[in-house]
Amino acid sequence: MISWKEIRKIDSPIETVWKLFLDENIKIIMPKVESHEIIEKNEHEIGAKHRQTYREGKRLETYTVETLDYVNEPHFKRKQQRFVLGKAFEINLIYSLYKQGESQTDFVYEGTNKGVNFIGHAMLKLGNEKSNKKVVDEFMDRVEKEALNTNR
Secondary structure (H helix, E strand, O other): OEEEEEEEEEOOOHHHHHHOOOHHHHHHHOOOEEEEEEEEOOOOOOOOEEEEEEEEOOEEEEEEEEEEEEEEOOOEEEEEEEEEEOOOEEEEEEEEEEEOOOOOEEEEEEEEEEEOOHHHHHHHHHOOHHHHHHHHHHHHHHHHHHHHHHHO
């Protein structure tokens, strides 16, 4: 299993950063997502389910993303989601935002990626920590960049 937890201070109001995680903006921070549509409940509810299609090169992968936790308070926001990718990996993601004054937000990105079958376990063992860190850092960079661009 791979796990991570990274924290980044973003010079942007919490509401500006939070908007990036709404369904209508998800492709901005996740450009490989081709489609993201609600199929159960609504996006602001625990138990909401989305059908998401992701492109990796020429390959398209479609899966169901379930919202496990959703908090939208003035000083704290969190969205936790889980999905199974390629019938091999269970991915659990948590995006947390903490208001730090009127124009600063602490963004905490944490998650796990675990194999759900022999192939998934083997592929995770063959992968390296450095490449996972790179993917996490690139995502955090994209969120920060878009929050700063939106803030202007």
